[in-house]
Amino acid sequence: xxxxxxxxxxxxxxxxxxxxxxxxxxxxxxxxxxxxxxxxxxxxxxxxxxxxxxxxxxxxxxxxxxxxxxxxxxxxxxxxxxxxxxxxxxxxxxxxxxxxxxxx
Amino acid sequence: xxxxxxxxxxxxxxxxxxxxxxxxxxxxxxxxxxxxxxxxxxxxxxxxxxxxxxxxxxxxxxxxxxxxxxxxxxxxxxxxxxxxxxxxxxx
Numbered sequence: 731x732x733x734x735x736x737x738x739x740x741x742x743x744x745x746x747x748x749x750x751x752x753x754x755x756x757x758x759x760x761x762x763x764x765x766x767x768x769x770x771x772x773x774x775x776x777x778x779x780x781x782x783x784x785x786x787x788x789x790x791x792x793x794x795x796x797x798x799x800x801x802x803x804x805x806x807x808x809x810x811x812x813x814x815x816x817x818x819x820x821x822x823x824x825x826x827x828x829x830x831x832x833x834x
Numbered sequence: 835x836x837x838x839x840x841x842x843x844x845x846x847x848x849x850x851x852x853x854x855x856x857x858x859x860x861x862x863x864x865x866x867x868x869x870x871x872x873x874x875x876x877x878x879x880x881x882x883x884x885x886x887x888x889x890x891x892x893x894x895x896x897x898x899x900x901x902x903x904x905x906x907x908x909x910x911x912x913x914x915x916x917x918x919x920x921x922x923x924x925x
Contacts, residue, residue, distance in 0.1 A: 755846070755847045756845065759844050759845065759846075759849055759850070762844075762850060762923055762924065763844045763849075763920060763923045763924075764923060765840065765844055765920070765923075767840040767841070767844060767845065768840075768844045768845060771845055831846070832845065832846050832847060833846070833847050834846045834847060834848055834886060
């Protein structure tokens with residue numbers, strides 16, 4: 731189901747956008763405060779950003795033929811794509827909530 | 835309390851201004867209007883930060899509505915070394 735893959739792509743892109751925002755706030759604060767607490771938040775944002783950026787590479791660009799493989803329903807059945815989408819959606823919900831409290 | 839202080843003051847977008855507000859109130863208690871003027875911040879911004887700091891148990895107010903004076907809570911005083919550690923980095 732192409733729509734499931736598209737939804738995953740959209741959620742990954744939204745995660746990247748939110749994580750850039752969080753990375754900006756925490757990076758600026760780390761520059762200012764130099765505390766390990768802020769560094770922890772910054773490292774968290776950078777790693778999760780890398781995860782979502784890689785996901786975009788895997789699902790959008792035909793990386794080493796991987797994209798064709800993961801998007802083909804005969805290799806990855808719909809139920810597996812739904813499961814992957816659920817994980818991505820939960821991650822998005824978590825990041826969105828964290829952005830809301832951090833933007834304070 | 836310590837984790838709350840680190841998050842509210844260094845983990846959020848408005849942290850830097852909240853640190854400035856705390857420092858001003860440590861010098862002497864003031865109301866929202868005086869804070870806005872002394873720190874050259876928008877009144878609504880100051881109000882928002884005061885509410886956040888009150889919600890998190892860092893500040894308390896004298897309860898006189900618009901003229902309410904703000905000052906650190908006992909709990910914040912108890913952890914003042916943490917606040918000082920954070921304040922040292924601002925300005």
